[in-house]
Structures are given as C-alpha cells and as structure tokens.
Amino acid sequence: MFLLFQIAIVSALLLYFGKWRKSMRRRNVQSWDSLLCQLRSDWSARDLGDQFLWKEGLNATTDDIWQRLDGPRGLWAMFQNARVMLEMADYASRNQFPGSAQIDPMVLETLRSDAMQIRLCVLMALGQYALSQATEGVKVNAFRAANMYTGMAARMTMLLQEHAAVILPDFVAAM
Amino acid sequence: MTFDSGVLYAALVVESAVCGMLFKRSVVRVLPFFCIYILWSLASDITGALVLWKFSGLLAGRLYGRYYFTQAIIDSVLQFAVLGELAWSVLRPVRSSLPSGSRIVLYGLVAAAGLVTWPFATFGAQQYQPGLSATLFHLQETFSILRVICFLVMACFSQLLSIGWRDRELQVATGLGLYSIASLLVTILQAHQPFGPQYHFLDQILSVSYVGTMTYWVVSFATKEQERKEFSPQMQQLLVLMNVGARSSRIALGDLPPEPSRKRIK
Numbered sequence: 001m002f003l004l005f006q007i008a009i010v011s012a013l014l015l016y017f018g019k020w021r022k023s024m025r026r027r028n029v030q031s032w033d034s035l036l037c038q039l040r041s042d043w044s045a046r047d048l049g050d051q052f053l054w055k056e057g058l059n060a061t062t063d064d065i066w067q068r069l070d071g072p073r074g075l076w077a078m079f080q081n082a083r084v085m086l087e088m089a090d091y092a093s094r095n096q097f098p099g100s101a102q103i104d105p106m107v108l109e110t111l112r113s114d115a116m117q118i119r120l121c122v123l124m125a126l127g128q129y130a131l132s133q134a135t136e137g138v139k140v141n142a143f144r145a146a147n148m149y150t151g152m153a154a155r156m157t158m159l160l161q162e163h164a165a166v167i168l169p170d171f172v173a174a175m
Numbered sequence: 176m177t178f179d180s181g182v183l184y185a186a187l188v189v190e191s192a193v194c195g196m197l198f199k200r201s202v203v204r205v206l207p208f209f210c211i212y213i214l215w216s217l218a219s220d221i222t223g224a225l226v227l228w229k230f231s232g233l234l235a236g237r238l239y240g241r242y243y244f245t246q247a248i249i250d251s252v253l254q255f256a257v258l259g260e261l262a263w264s265v266l267r268p269v270r271s272s273l274p275s276g277s278r279i280v281l282y283g284l285v286a287a288a289g290l291v292t293w294p295f296a297t298f299g300a301q302q303y304q305p306g307l308s309a310t311l312f313h314l315q316e317t318f319s320i321l322r323v324i325c326f327l328v329m330a331c332f333s334q335l336l337s338i339g340w341r342d343r344e345l346q347v348a349t350g351l352g353l354y355s356i357a358s359l360l361v362t363i364l365q366a367h368q369p370f371g372p373q374y375h376f377l378d379q380i381l382s383v384s385y386v387g388t389m390t391y392w393v394v395s396f397a398t399k400e401q402e403r404k405e406f407s408p409q410m411q412q413l414l415v416l417m418n419v420g421a422r423s424s425r426i427a428l429g430d431l432p433p434e435p436s437r438k439r440i441k
Contacts, residue, residue: 006363010356010359010360013327014356016327017327017353020330020334021352024333028340028341028345086337087337089268090268108268109268109271109272112268112269112272116269116337119335119336120336123335
C-alpha cells in the first residue's frame with residue numbers, strides 16, 4: 001500500500017514536470033500577437049486610474065480601491081496580466097538583434113521587477129483574503145498592486161490604441 | 176558482450192558526444208559546473224571501465240568498490256554545484272534586483288534542503304549492513320530526493336513569479352529532472368526488493384534512462400536555438416512606456432527614489 005502511495009506521488013511529480021516543461025516551451029516560442037491576445041479584457045482597470053479618481057474628486061482609500069477592483073476577481077486578472085507583461089519583457093530580451101537599436105536593459109529589468117511586485121502583492125492579498133476575508137492588510141496589498149498595475153496598463157493601452165487596436169479591441173475598450 | 180557492458184559503452188559514446196556539443200554550443204560560458212559534471216561523468220566512467228578491465232576477480236571487486244565510493248562523493252558535490260548553478264541561472268532576469276550575497280544564500284538553501292533530506296532518506300538503506308555500502312546508498316538516495324525537491328521548487332517558483340527559462344537551461348533541466356525522477360522511482364522500488372536479478376534489473380533500467388538522458392541532450396544541443404522573431408520599434412516603445420507607468424506609480428507609493436540608479440544588468 002505504502003509502495004503504491006509512493007509511486008503515485010512520483011507519477012504526479014512526473015505529470016507536473018511534463019506540464020511545466022510544455023508550458024515553458026510554449027512560452028519560449030510564442031509570437032508577440034499571441035502574447036497580447038492573452039491579456040484579460042473581461043475585467044477593467046479603468047476605475048482605478050488616477051485620472052478617473054481625480055475627475056471624480058475622490059481621494060482613493062484602500063476601501064475604494066478594493067470595491068473598484070471587484071475583490072479577488074480583479075486581483076486575479078491583474079495577476080494574469082502581470083504574467084503577460086513579464087513574458088513581453090522575456091520576448092524583448094530574446095528577440096532583440098544584437099546589432100540593432102536595443103532596448104535599455106534597465107527598462108526590461110524594472111519592467112520585470114514591477115510585474116513581479118504586482119504578482120507578489122496579489123499573491124499576498126489573495127492568500128490573506130483566503131484566510132481572513134477583506135481585512136485592512138488585504139486591501140493595502142491590493143492597493144499597492146492596483147497602483148502599479150494601472151500605471152503600466154494605462155500606458156500600454158495608449159500605445160495599443162495607436163498600433164494594435166485591431167488585434168486587441170476588447171482590451172483597449174476595457175481600459 | 177553482456178547487457179551491462181553494452182550500456183556502459185553506449186554511455187561512454189553519448190557522454191563524449193554531449194561533451195563535444197557542450198563545447199561547440201559554448202554552454203560552458205552559461206553553465207560551467209554542468210559542463211564540469213558531464214566531463215567528470217565521462218572521466219569516471221572510463222576509469223571505472225579500465226579498473227574492471229585491467230583487474231579481475233576479488234581484487235577488481237574490492238578496488239572498484241573503493242573507487243566507486245570516492246567517485247560517488249565527488250559526483251554528489253558536483254551535483255550540488257549544478258543544482259545551485261541552475262537555480263542561479265534561472266534567476267538571471269531578476270538577479271540585479273536581488274541583494275548581494277544572494278548566490279551564497281541560494282547554495283546555502285540547497286545545502287540546507289540536503290541536510291533536512293538526509294535523515295529521511297532511509298527507506299532502502301536498511302537492506303545494507305552498516306558500512307560503506309549503506310552510507311553510499313544513503314548518499315545516493317538523499318541526492319535523488321534532493322534533485323527532485325530542487326526541480327519541484329524551481330518549477331513552482333518560476334511558475335508563480337512567471338520567470339522564463341532559456342532554451343538551453345530548459346533542456347538541461349528537462350534531462351536532469353527526468354533522470355532524477357527515474358532514479359527516485361528506482362530507489363523506491365529497490366527499497367521493496369530483496370537483492371537478486373530483479374534488483375539488478377532495476378539498476379539496468381536506471382542505466383538505460385541515463386543513456387536516454389544523454390541522448391536527449393545530444394539531440395537538443397545539436398538543434399540550433401530558434402531564430403529571433405520580429406521585434407519592431409513599436410513593440411519596443413510599448414515596453415518603455417509600460418515601464419515609465421509602473422515607475423511613476425512606485426515613486427508615488429514611496430517604493431523607489433525619484434532618480435533611478437543606473438545599475439546595469441550583468
């Protein structure tokens with residue numbers, strides 16, 4: 001019985017390893033357009049933008065942000081979009097031609113660091129939320145993640161409007 | 176020629192081929208410890224084959240036993256170095272944001288995981304009389320568990336933070352990961368087997384999986400890395416603007432000073 005249990009664990013490990021390997025390989029060969037198409041457009045960060053809050057005459061508190069985020073659903077959307085942003089940075093570092101005008105490595109480095117900060121803040125917020133619902137700590141982490149995310153997403157949308165609105169009409173409209 | 180000697184010769188051939196491919200593809204610059212490990216495997220297999228060929232009978236058995244024990248210790252040290260190196264190379268995209276001394280901490284964590292594993296890796300050692308063989312089996316069992324733990328942690332961590340792996344690193348990790356899982360499975364099965372033909376059959380399966388791993392590396396390293404895809408100035412501009420957006424938010428939150436330090440990626 002114990003032997004079967006041990007074999008089941010190792011088989012599960014093998015399965016996970018195979019799936020992980022496949023996803024990593026897919027990530028390394030995907031095109032820029034397929035990457036952009038992975039951005040989630042079914043959740044809008046529009047209500048979180050500084051401009052919107054300024055227009056509304058609001059001083060955004062953590063409670064406001066939590067409400068506008070739509071709770072864990074918004075957090076999860078940010079988590080997934082931050083992954084796409086990280087993959088964009090990877091795409092850039094992988095596909096730059098050595099001779100051409102290169103993107104500053106500092107830009108990629110900070111982009112990665114910011115997207116990772118978003119993911120970490122979201123993870124912490126989601127973890128805390130799972131344990132204790134929407135406490136002040138959850139809202140603070142959500143606020144930090146949302147603040148960074150809206151800065152990145154707003155500018156990304158501006159550019160997508162100019163260059164890729166046809167590919168991503170939903171995402172541009174959602175922003 | 177017996178099955179065992181056939182597998183040994185096959186291993187020598189593929190190990191030589193992997194060594195050649197590693198140097199041809201300049202993997203030594205990215206993963207030096209891994210290259211040393213493969214060179215060491217080739218050298219130790221050649222020496223082992225020579226010991227068995229030159230000496231015969233009881234003397235060969237005794238000499239080979241001592242030699243095998245020494246090479247297993249060196250092998251374990253190199254495996255430890257390879258695991259640390261692989262984990263560190265995966266962290267390449269975020270290295271510059273890590274505090275200094277992170278590399279030492281990383282190796283320390285691998286070592287700590289090994290130390291924690293040691294007392295628990297005993298499910299097959301009871302078959303051996305206390306002595307060199309039992310210690311050797313315990314050491315190998317510890318490392319086969321440690322390798323799987325390290326790969327599991329690396330995979331989970333990279334998935335959680337969405338850290339990408341380069342093609343070569345992914346190929347090395349795939350080979351090592353598969354071999355580690357195979358060796359763990361064989362260790363588990365051997366722990367429930369008395370010594371005999373079936374026990375030895377499991378050893379043979381492990382040797383075949385080793386040759387399979389080496390063959391996978393030969394094929395992977397022989398394949399050129401994929402060609403670069405289009406990366407237009409618009410795409411470049413998108414990333415720069417996203418970066419500016421996040422930066423200003425972090426400055427507003429007080430996470431960053433207004434002027435960034437111009438530290439370059441190594």
